[in-house]
Amino acid sequence: MTQIIVVTSGKGGVGKTTSSAAIATGLALKGHKTVVVDFDIGLRNLDLIMGCERRVVYDFVNVINGEANLNQALIKDKRCPNLFVLPASQTRDKDALTKEGVGKVLDDLAKDFEFIICDSPAGIETGAMMALYFADVAIVTTNPEVSSVRDSDRILGMLQSKSKRAEEGLEPVKEYLLLTRYSPARVTTGEMLSVEDVEEILAIPLIGVIPESQAVLKASNSGVPVIMDQESDAGKAYSDSVDRLLGEELPLRFVTEQKKGFLKRIFGS
Amino acid sequence: MSLLDYFKSSKKPATAVTAKERLQIIVAHQRGERDAPDYFPQMKQEIIEVIKKYVHIDPEQVSVQLDKNDNKLSVLELNVTLPEKS
Numbered sequence: 001m002t003q004i005i006v007v008t009s010g011k012g013g014v015g016k017t018t019s020s021a022a023i024a025t026g027l028a029l030k031g032h033k034t035v036v037v038d039f040d041i042g043l044r045n046l047d048l049i050m051g052c053e054r055r056v057v058y059d060f061v062n063v064i065n066g067e068a069n070l071n072q073a074l075i076k077d078k079r080c081p082n083l084f085v086l087p088a089s090q091t092r093d094k095d096a097l098t099k100e101g102v103g104k105v106l107d108d109l110a111k112d113f114e115f116i117i118c119d120s121p122a123g124i125e126t127g128a129m130m131a132l133y134f135a136d137v138a139i140v141t142t143n144p145e146v147s148s149v150r151d152s153d154r155i156l157g158m159l160q161s162k163s164k165r166a167e168e169g170l171e172p173v174k175e176y177l178l179l180t181r182y183s184p185a186r187v188t189t190g191e192m193l194s195v196e197d198v199e200e201i202l203a204i205p206l207i208g209v210i211p212e213s214q215a216v217l218k219a220s221n222s223g224v225p226v227i228m229d230q231e232s233d234a235g236k237a238y239s240d241s242v243d244r245l246l247g248e249e250l251p252l253r254f255v256t257e258q259k260k261g262f263l264k265r266i267f268g269s
Numbered sequence: 270m271s272l273l274d275y276f277k278s279s280k281k282p283a284t285a286v287t288a289k290e291r292l293q294i295i296v297a298h299q300r301g302e303r304d305a306p307d308y309f310p311q312m313k314q315e316i317i318e319v320i321k322k323y324v325h326i327d328p329e330q331v332s333v334q335l336d337k338n339d340n341k342l343s344v345l346e347l348n349v350t351l352p353e354k355s
Contacts, residue, residue: 146288153296157303190283197289201296 002110005117005245006135007178008159010151012122014143015180018216019238020119021049022227023139026242028083029227032114035074038088039131040121041096047087050077051223061089064101070108079228084113094127102130124158133164137174137245139207143181144193149201152177156202176207178241183212184257195255208241210234211254305335316347324351 007020017040024036038046041061047053052075058068063086070086077083086109089096109116120131132138138159142152159173160166166173179198186192195209215232219225227242229235233254240250302309313333320326330350337343 146292149292150295150299153299157300161303187285190285193285193288193292197285201289201292 002113003115003136004106004110004134005115005137005139006120006132007117007139007141008120008128008132008155009122009141009148010124010128010155011143011148014141014148015210015216016122016141017046017049017119018220018226019139019141019178019180019210020046020117021225022235022238023242023245024115024117025050025077025080025083025225026227026239027115027117027245028077028080030242030246031082033082033112034115034117035084035086035109035113036117036119037086037109038119039097039127040119041088041092041094041127042090043121044088044090046119047075047085048223049220050075050085050225052077052085052087053223056087059087059089060105061092061096063105064096064098070105079224094121094125094130097126097130099130099133103134106134124154128155129158129162132159132173133162135159135163135173136165137176139176139178139245140202140204141178141180142198142202144179144183144187144195144198146193149193149198152202156204175204176245177202177204178208178210179206180210181212182209182255184255188257195252206252207244208237209252209255210237210241301334304337309335320349324349326350326352 007016007023009016020036024034028034036046036050037060038044047056055075058073060073062068063070063073073086075085075087077085106116118131118135121127140152140155142148156175159175163173165171177199179195182195183192187194195206199206211233213232213234215229215234216226219229226232226234227238230239237254240253243250316333317328317331320331326349332348334346335343336346
């Protein structure tokens with residue numbers, strides 16, 4: 001049974017594409033056949049984060065319009081045999097996505113893949129609504145910051161009223177909180193909302209906490225999903241999140257401050 | 270974090286507490302309007318206008334809320350704080 005997972009947030013720049021790439025790669029590394037679909041029509045970026053930007057020939061909108069078939073548009077990842085990318089169109093606008101068109105493509109993908117990861121654009125317009133409409137699971141990516149938390153709550157409202165599952169009165173979309181760009185040190189000093197604060201406000205189960213990490217920029221610079229950097233804290237935190245998504249129970253890591261040594265305190269970091 | 274910071278008092282106002290309080294209020298408000306029909310904001314505005322025709326009130330003193338019960342029953346609750354007689 002294929003699971004459709006939307007990575008969404010409302011607010012932009014919180015780490016949806018980074019998370020989509022990491023989670024899709026993580027699932028594929030665990031042996032699950034996975035495709036990650038870019039819904040950000042006109043502003044495609046998933047291809048860059050996945051490092052396949054020069055291999056894009058056809059895109060999502062071409063497939064919807066029947067100008068190419070799925071096999072022509074899907075890009076096979078070079079590092080991981082179970083992983084495929086369906087890039088967004090760079091030249092059309094978001095209205096190119098229709099419920100019928102997107103539904104048909106997702107149905108076709110479901111014949112071949114165990115997991116379909118939908119990388120949602122920011123906002124609550126067509127692109128974002130299409131990305132969440134067919135979802136079975138939603139990963140609500142949130143930064144510990146007021147505007148991001150508020151927008152996440154808005155998206156939760158949309159999932160509960162505007163998704164296919166809501167419209168058809170089926171079992172609701174499973175919602176999970178993914179807290180990204182988390183700085184334990186700033187939480188300690190009272191400058192940043194804690195994991196518990198955000199959990200309490202949004203009241204949905206937590207799937208992972210990704211620490212603010214230099215590894216994320218390094219990964220996007222080189223077009224390698226950060227989960228492949230298993231030396232890094234962010235990479236490990238994404239791995240844990242993927243394991244939780246697959247049903248494992250793991251304790252949270254990287255949520256407490258790393259104590260600095262005496263010399264570091266004096267000479268600065 | 271340098272030597273100077275180390276000796277500075279760490280008594281900063283904890284802004285995260287403010288953030289949490291503000292979010293709890295705005296999110297509760299947002300959720301209240303989540304299930305409301307599209308016409309609700311306009312209806313609310315018109316109700317306030319009607320009351321204002323007769324009594325001098327501050328729009329902030331009027332709360333209009335729609336509560337949904339389980340058994341397909343919705344309750345429209347109108348709460349107006351009237352000013353004291355001057």
